Amino acid sequence: MNAPLKKIPTDTPLLEIDSVSKAFGGVQALSDISFSLMPKTITGLIGPNGAGKTTLFNLISGIFAPDSGDIRYNSRSTRKIKSFQLVKQGIARTFQNVELFETMTVLENILVGHHAQTRSGMWGSMIRFPWVLAEEQRAREIAMTLLDFVGLSDHAHAISGDLPFGWQRLVEIARALASRPRLLLLDEPAAGLNIVETLQLGDLIRKIRDQGITVLLVEHDMSLTMEISDWIVVLDQGKKISQGTPRAVQADEAVIAAYLGTGKKDES
Amino acid sequence: MIINSQNTRNRIAYAVFLLVIVVSGYFLENLYYLQLLTFIGINTLLALALNMLMGYAGQISLGHAAFYGIGAYGTAILTVHCHFSPWLALPAAIAVAMAVAYIVGIPTLKLSGYYLGMGTLGFGMIIHILFREWSSITGGASGFIGIPPLELGPVSFASGRNYFFLVWGCVLISFIACQRIIDSRIGRALRAIHDGENAAAAVGVNTRALKLQVFVLSAAISALAGFLYAHLVFFISPGTFSFIASIRMVTMVVIGGMASVWGALLGASLLTLLPEWLHAFSEFEMVVYGLILMLVMIFLPRGLFRGLLDIYERTLKKNTH
Amino acid sequence: MQEILQYLFSGITNGAIYAVIAIGFSMLYNSTELINFAHGEFVMLGALCMVTFFGALHLPLVVALVASIVCIAATGLVFERLAIRPVRHPEPIVLIIITVGASIFLRGIGMIIWGKDAHTIPSFSAHPPLDIAGAKLLSQSIWIIIILLATIIGLQLFYKKTLTGKAMEANAISKRAAWIVGIPSKMMIMLAFGLSTAIGGLAGVIIAPVTMSSYDMGTMLGLKGFCAAMLGGLGSLWGALLGGFLLGILEALGVGFVSSGLKDATAFLLLLFILYVKPGGIISAASAKRF
Structure with missing residues (x-):
C-alpha cells in the first residue's frame, strides 16, 4: 500500500480503450468503444444489463483479446500480455460473484x-x-x-x-x-450488500483512490456510482452512449432514454 | 498466534514421527515386519508425490506409476547395462523422470477433469508398454534381474535394517521438504489453483507454470521411490508399474485423505497392509479389496483421516447436546 | 495386397468391437457425465456368461445371447443402485475410484465363478471363412458387424421413436429442464446404466468366439473402448463408431507393418494425440448431434 508508486504524469491517461470491438458468435458484445482513465480517479462504468460492461472488464483484465481496437495500459498495448502478467504490471480485479479461495x-x-x-x-x-x-x-x-x-x-x-x-x-x-495495483477493476462490488455495507464500501473505494490507485467501477447501484465517481461512462447494447461528470451524465437525454428513463429497475 | 502454535504442532508431529522411525528401526527384530515397513515407506513416498499434485494442486493423474517405473528402470539400466554407481544413477534417473514430466506436462496439464485423467492414463500406459516391449533394454515382460544392492563406503544397505533407515530417512526429508513448499507462497498458490483456477490466474498466479512445476516435483519423488524399490528387491517387472499401480497410488491418496502429508502416510500404510491381511481371504482377496475401495469412497469420500475425524466430532456434538 | 486386406479385415472386426464398447461408454457419459472404469469388466462378464450359456450349457444362440445380456444389465442396475446412487458428492475423482473399485470387485467375482483359466466357445454359426481376394473373413466377423449395426439402429430407434428414449435424451441435455417437465431423473440414470452395461455385455458376447475369455480380459478392452470413444468424441454415437473403426484398423496395420509390440500402444498414442490436438474428439459432442 505505502510503497512508492512510480511517478506517472497525471495528465496522461493510465488506461486507454481505443475503438475496441468484441463479438461472441453472432452477438456483438462491444462495438467501437473508446474512453480513457485518468490516474487517481474513480470512473464509473454503467449501463443496463447486457450493455457489455463485464465483457469490457474481461478484455481489460486480459481474459479475452479484443477483435479489433486496442487497450493500452501505461501507453503500452496489453494485447499480448496474459492476465496473470497484467496483475504484476499493476492491474487487479474483483469478480461479480466473489471468487475467493474458499x-x-x-x-x-x-x-x-x-x-x-x-x-x-x-x-x-x-x-x-x-x-x-x-x-x-x-x-x-x-x-x-x-x-x-x-x-x-x-x-x-x-x-x-x-x-x-x-x-x-x-x-x-x-x-x-x-x-499493489495502480489500476483496480471492481465488478459490481455493491451487489448483494445492504445499505450500510454499501455506504461503507463507498468510503472504502474513496480511500483507495486517495492512496493513488485508479479505480474502474462497474456498478448497478446508481446512487453509489454517482456519488463516488469522478467520471462516468455509459454503455448501452455494446455502444458508448455518453460520458462525463456524474452531473452531466445524469442530465444527458440519451442516457435517460436508454437507462434512467426506463424506470431504473435493473438490479439483478 | 495461530501460525506459531501450528508450527509447534508440526514440529512435535515430526519429532514423534522421527522417534517412531528410530525406535521401530532399532528394536524390531522380525525381518518380515521390517521389510513390510520399508515397503510402506516406499509407498508413502508415492502417495506423498501424488498428493502434492492431486491433493494440493487439484490435478488428477492416472498414470503416475510411469514415473515410479522410470526411477526403477532408470537405475536398473544405468547400473547393470552402463555400470554406473547407483548413487550416480539416482540423480540421473530422477532427472530423466523430471524431464519426461516436463515434456509430457506441457500439453497434458492444459486438460482438466476427466480429460486430464485420460491424458495421464494414456501416458502411463505408453510407458508401461515401453517397459514391456523394449525387451533388449528392459528385459521385457519377464522382468529385469540382477540390480545391485546399495552400498555407501563401509555401510551396506543389503540388510533389512539399514535399508529401512534409508527409506524412512528419504520419507522424512521428503515430508519436510513438501511441508515447507505447502506452507510457502508456492503451496498457497497451488491450493488457490485447486479452489479456483481462473480466480488464481486473475490475482496473478502463473497457473500453467506452477502446475507444471508441481507435476515435475511429483515425478521426481515418484522416481526416488522407484529407485528405492529397485535396489530393495533387485528384480523389477513391468507389472509393478501398470495402470493398476497408478490407480493404487490414487487410491492411497484418496483413502488416506487429500491435501495432508499424514494422510499420505495413512493411505500408504493401509494399502500396503491390506493385501497382507487379505491373504486370509485367498481367492476372495480381489472382491474384498474392491469392496473396501467402494465403501470408503461412498461413505467417507474425504478419506479415512478426515472422515473418521468428522464422525468423531459429530458424536461429540451429539453428546454435548 | 492380400496381406493388407487380411489386416484390414482383422482391423474392422476389432474396430467393430471397440465401437460397441465405446458406444456403451459414450451413452453413459452422455446421460450421467460419468466415466465407468468398470465398463470393461461388464464386457468380460458378458463373454464369460456366454461361455457358460452357449459353450457349457449349449443353449440355443438367441437364448444364450439374451440370457447373458439380461444378466449383465441386471448387474449394471444393481451396481448403479448400490454404488453410484448413494454417493453424495459425485466429483470425478470419487466416481473414478468407486468404478475402479467396482472393476476390481467384478474381476474378483469373475475369477471366483469362472476360475483363472481362459475359455473359448465356437463361432455363432459353423460357416467356413469367406475368401475375399485371398484374404479370409471369419463368419464371426460378419456376425460382429451385423450386431454392431443392429445395435446402432436399435439405439437410434429407441432415442428417436420411443418416449422413454426421448425423455432420456432430454435428461442428458438438461437435467433441470427435464425435471421441470416431469421426467424422473433418477429413473433415467438407472436406465442409462442398464443400457450401457447391457451394451458392454453385448460386446463381450460377440467377442467370446474370437478371443480367449478370462476374468482379466476386461481392463484392456475397457481402456481401448474408452480410447475409441475419446478419439471419435465422447458423448457422440457416430464418434464412437468412427473412433472404434479407426482404432481397430490403425492397430491392425500397426501390428502388420511396424511391430506386434505396438498393438496396445496404438490406442494410447491415438488417445494422447487427440487430447493434445482436439480434446473434444474428431466429432466433438458440442457440435455433433448427440445420440
Missing part, C-alpha cells in the same frame, strides 16, 4: 493476492533461505495491514468461505489490493 483462510487469500509481488520459488521454499523467510514475513505484514485497512484483521484466520457475504467482498478487495 477453503483457505482470509489471510491466505490476501497472501495469494500478493503472489505476483513475491518471487521465492520451490527450491527457496524447500531450503528456506533467509531471504525467503524475510519475504514471507514482509508479505504477512502487508497482508495484515490490508486486512486492517478493510477492517477484518480480527478474522485473519477464519476460513474465507465461512464468512458472511459482505465480508467476503471486502476480502476480495483486500486480495486485489495485495498485488
Whole structure:
C-alpha cells in the first residue's frame, strides 16, 4: 500500500480503450468503444444489463483479446500480455460473484493476492533461505495491514468461505489490493450488500483512490456510482452512449432514454 | 498466534514421527515386519508425490506409476547395462523422470477433469508398454534381474535394517521438504489453483507454470521411490508399474485423505497392509479389496483421516447436546 | 495386397468391437457425465456368461445371447443402485475410484465363478471363412458387424421413436429442464446404466468366439473402448463408431507393418494425440448431434 508508486504524469491517461470491438458468435458484445482513465480517479462504468460492461472488464483484465481496437495500459498495448502478467504490471480485479479461495483462510487469500509481488520459488521454499523467510514475513505484514485497512484483521484466520457475504467482498478487495495495483477493476462490488455495507464500501473505494490507485467501477447501484465517481461512462447494447461528470451524465437525454428513463429497475 | 502454535504442532508431529522411525528401526527384530515397513515407506513416498499434485494442486493423474517405473528402470539400466554407481544413477534417473514430466506436462496439464485423467492414463500406459516391449533394454515382460544392492563406503544397505533407515530417512526429508513448499507462497498458490483456477490466474498466479512445476516435483519423488524399490528387491517387472499401480497410488491418496502429508502416510500404510491381511481371504482377496475401495469412497469420500475425524466430532456434538 | 486386406479385415472386426464398447461408454457419459472404469469388466462378464450359456450349457444362440445380456444389465442396475446412487458428492475423482473399485470387485467375482483359466466357445454359426481376394473373413466377423449395426439402429430407434428414449435424451441435455417437465431423473440414470452395461455385455458376447475369455480380459478392452470413444468424441454415437473403426484398423496395420509390440500402444498414442490436438474428439459432442 505505502510503497512508492512510480511517478506517472497525471495528465496522461493510465488506461486507454481505443475503438475496441468484441463479438461472441453472432452477438456483438462491444462495438467501437473508446474512453480513457485518468490516474487517481474513480470512473464509473454503467449501463443496463447486457450493455457489455463485464465483457469490457474481461478484455481489460486480459481474459479475452479484443477483435479489433486496442487497450493500452501505461501507453503500452496489453494485447499480448496474459492476465496473470497484467496483475504484476499493476492491474487487479474483483469478480461479480466473489471468487475467493474458499477453503483457505482470509489471510491466505490476501497472501495469494500478493503472489505476483513475491518471487521465492520451490527450491527457496524447500531450503528456506533467509531471504525467503524475510519475504514471507514482509508479505504477512502487508497482508495484515490490508486486512486492517478493510477492517477484518480480527478474522485473519477464519476460513474465507465461512464468512458472511459482505465480508467476503471486502476480502476480495483486500486480495486485489495485495498485488499493489495502480489500476483496480471492481465488478459490481455493491451487489448483494445492504445499505450500510454499501455506504461503507463507498468510503472504502474513496480511500483507495486517495492512496493513488485508479479505480474502474462497474456498478448497478446508481446512487453509489454517482456519488463516488469522478467520471462516468455509459454503455448501452455494446455502444458508448455518453460520458462525463456524474452531473452531466445524469442530465444527458440519451442516457435517460436508454437507462434512467426506463424506470431504473435493473438490479439483478 | 495461530501460525506459531501450528508450527509447534508440526514440529512435535515430526519429532514423534522421527522417534517412531528410530525406535521401530532399532528394536524390531522380525525381518518380515521390517521389510513390510520399508515397503510402506516406499509407498508413502508415492502417495506423498501424488498428493502434492492431486491433493494440493487439484490435478488428477492416472498414470503416475510411469514415473515410479522410470526411477526403477532408470537405475536398473544405468547400473547393470552402463555400470554406473547407483548413487550416480539416482540423480540421473530422477532427472530423466523430471524431464519426461516436463515434456509430457506441457500439453497434458492444459486438460482438466476427466480429460486430464485420460491424458495421464494414456501416458502411463505408453510407458508401461515401453517397459514391456523394449525387451533388449528392459528385459521385457519377464522382468529385469540382477540390480545391485546399495552400498555407501563401509555401510551396506543389503540388510533389512539399514535399508529401512534409508527409506524412512528419504520419507522424512521428503515430508519436510513438501511441508515447507505447502506452507510457502508456492503451496498457497497451488491450493488457490485447486479452489479456483481462473480466480488464481486473475490475482496473478502463473497457473500453467506452477502446475507444471508441481507435476515435475511429483515425478521426481515418484522416481526416488522407484529407485528405492529397485535396489530393495533387485528384480523389477513391468507389472509393478501398470495402470493398476497408478490407480493404487490414487487410491492411497484418496483413502488416506487429500491435501495432508499424514494422510499420505495413512493411505500408504493401509494399502500396503491390506493385501497382507487379505491373504486370509485367498481367492476372495480381489472382491474384498474392491469392496473396501467402494465403501470408503461412498461413505467417507474425504478419506479415512478426515472422515473418521468428522464422525468423531459429530458424536461429540451429539453428546454435548 | 492380400496381406493388407487380411489386416484390414482383422482391423474392422476389432474396430467393430471397440465401437460397441465405446458406444456403451459414450451413452453413459452422455446421460450421467460419468466415466465407468468398470465398463470393461461388464464386457468380460458378458463373454464369460456366454461361455457358460452357449459353450457349457449349449443353449440355443438367441437364448444364450439374451440370457447373458439380461444378466449383465441386471448387474449394471444393481451396481448403479448400490454404488453410484448413494454417493453424495459425485466429483470425478470419487466416481473414478468407486468404478475402479467396482472393476476390481467384478474381476474378483469373475475369477471366483469362472476360475483363472481362459475359455473359448465356437463361432455363432459353423460357416467356413469367406475368401475375399485371398484374404479370409471369419463368419464371426460378419456376425460382429451385423450386431454392431443392429445395435446402432436399435439405439437410434429407441432415442428417436420411443418416449422413454426421448425423455432420456432430454435428461442428458438438461437435467433441470427435464425435471421441470416431469421426467424422473433418477429413473433415467438407472436406465442409462442398464443400457450401457447391457451394451458392454453385448460386446463381450460377440467377442467370446474370437478371443480367449478370462476374468482379466476386461481392463484392456475397457481402456481401448474408452480410447475409441475419446478419439471419435465422447458423448457422440457416430464418434464412437468412427473412433472404434479407426482404432481397430490403425492397430491392425500397426501390428502388420511396424511391430506386434505396438498393438496396445496404438490406442494410447491415438488417445494422447487427440487430447493434445482436439480434446473434444474428431466429432466433438458440442457440435455433433448427440445420440
